[in-house]
Amino acid sequence: MTWIGKTIGIAIVLLVVALAVALGAAWRFRAVFAPDPTSIARASLEAVREQNELVPFAARFVAVVTSEEKRFGLSAQKTLIMPGTVRYAIDLSKLRQRDVVWNSITKTLTVTLPPVQIEGPEVDLVAIREYGQGGVLMALTSAEKDLDAANRKTGQAELLRQARDPMPMKLAQDAARSAIERSFALPLRAAGIEATVVAN
Incomplete structure (x- = not known):
């Protein structure tokens, strides 16, 4: 083998070694510095829990009820x-x-x-309205107080019944899901991780 062949052979060996070192270094760099979705999610969870309570939705209802005494x-x-x-x-x-x-498969x-x-409900005392009839009985007895x-x-009870209807409950659940999805998605996005967050 000529000195040229030896030189080429040595160059190839050095190139392979350098490539292996570079790949190893790149792998270690990624292992150390690449963002870990699980760690970010764990940190987000702690941040969310510190809020203690999320109020994503509020609604106003009106109850109209009638009572009668004889x-x-x-x-x-x-x-x-x-x-x-x-x-x-x-x-x-x-x-x-x-x-x-x-x-990690579906990200x-x-x-x-x-x-x-x-x-609640938190009753709006200022906006309450009352209408009655039967003043004689109310004047002579405790009927008005009882009514x-x-x-x-x-x-x-009627306000709570309205609050539990499917439509406001769905609106509240949708608002809660959206708020939580944003809370977890933003840190992932900031770390450069393309991910889908689904709250249910």
Whole structure:
């Protein structure tokens, strides 16, 4: 073998070694510095849990209820119009690591949320309206007081019934999912990770 052949052979060997070293260095660099979706999701989970409570949606409802009393052949009736606001909340402190799952194949982060809870109703006392008839019975007995108590109790129950209807519950759940998906997606995007976040 001539010195030219030897030189070429040595050059090839050195090239292979250099390539191996470069590939090894690149792999180690990626292992150390490449963003880890699981670590980012874990950090996001801690940040979300620190908020304690998420109120993604609130709604205002109006209850219209009527109660009637009959005594001594007399009758009295009162109608109550009661507006109230209900908040829909999620207890974020209940989120656990098992509720956040990363799928490396589909590049999807799935977050399982606690159920939406209804808080309230907060009755708008200024906007309450009452209408009644049967003043004689109300003047002579405790009928008016009893009617007011019955209306207030029934009115609050009616506000809660409206709040639990499928449509406002769906709106609240959709709003909660959107808020949580953003909370987990933004850190992933900031780290340059293309991922889909699905909250359910």
